[in-house]
Amino acid sequence: MLIILILFAVLSIIIFPGNSLKAAKSGINLWLFTVFPALLPFFIGSELLLQLGFVFTFGKLLEPVMRPIFKVPGSGSFAMAVGYTSGYPIGAQIIARLWEEKMINTIEAERLMTFCNNSGPLFMLGAVAMGMFNSPKVGYILMISNYMGAMTTGLIFRNYKQKVQGKININSVNNFYKKNKQENAKNFGNILGDAVKSSMNTMLLIGGYIIIFSVLIEFLRVYGIISILGKLVSPIFISLGFDKNIISGYISGLMEITIGSKLISQSTAPLYQKVILISSILAWGGFSTHGQVLGVISKAKISYAPYFLAKIIHSILAALYSYFILKFIDIGESSIAPVFYQYNLSYMFNVFQLSSFILIISILIFILISYMFALIHKGT
DSSP: OHHHHHHHHHHHHHHOHHHHHHHHHHHHHHIIIIIHHHHHHHHHHHHHHHHTTHHHHHHHHTHHHHHHHHSSOTTHHHHHHHHHHSOTTHHHHHHHHHHHTTSSOHHHHHHHHTTSOOOOHIIIIIIIIIHHHSOHHHHHHHHHHHHHHHHHHHHHTTTTTGGGOOOOOHHHHHHHHHHHHHHHHHOHHHHHHHHHHHHHHHHHHHHHHHHHHHHHHHHHHHTTHHHHHHHHHHHHHHHTTOOGGGHHHHHHHHHOHHHHHHHHHTSSSOHHHHHHHHHHHHHHOHHHHHHHHHHHHTTTTOOSHHHHHHHHHHHHHHHHHHHHHHTTOOOOOOOOOSOSOOOSHHHHHHHHHHHHHHHHHHHHHHHHHHHHHHHHHHHO
């Protein structure tokens, strides 16, 4: 089957070279000018914080919070904080690194995966809300519904494999970080170099997946497969009250969220329906993101199955939360942005600058919350 799919893709490139080139160029632009500058600061910053012992130190302070609520170690709070503020697939990357450093066990990693790998505010508020709808209000609804859906999913999976729960040897972790602390004082330059190299390798992996799925979606459109799937599921959508013109965009979004969100925003369906379905595909993440996640966790013994199931649940919950929020908030009929992305170096720098700012603010808030809960726990 895999060989057949590869041959099909190669033949499609030969038959439709123009479509392939256009789709690949679109994927490269998306990765280079938006994804790359948005995620690189988080990759490098999180790797440095892990190696310097920051996550371990403040993870101990948040242990009394994360353990009773989500049944994961305090170090999982860092994956949650960065996963909610950065975007796919940073959460999965951090969870894999926590597992590699023996700060969490396999079951705890799988629990964290169910609610700590999400679409970031930079994408929801910037790219989707402002870039596609010219409406920040749409972005806030998407953010609230997605984050509430993620936390609800985390609570659903808090008892996942509870009877076979393993334990981390805290002494071995302490010894590891004591040793690392001594080496870090002398070799920070090496650590920085390794962080940059590791981050660039991961970014190239993500870029490859984005380009592949951009071309794949184009082939599905050219061969009419998306149209066929749309006709098959249209009775379900129509029975739920959705406009049939929005279906093809949603199916594309199941493959890649950026392309799907763009197509949904340009459909003639009512705005509230667009918001609900975009919220759903953002929570799902798209098969493109799922491929990135598989690439990130491939070296760790973390099962993909609970993550896959959790994203389905998250997708449904995010749509439901959006529906209920829209019952109380009037978003009107926002105009469609005339230009989706204006790819240039200035745009790339602005995204990098904003991403770095969000990272710094996230770390400061993480420190503040850690100390606050530490003081509360000490007082009790």
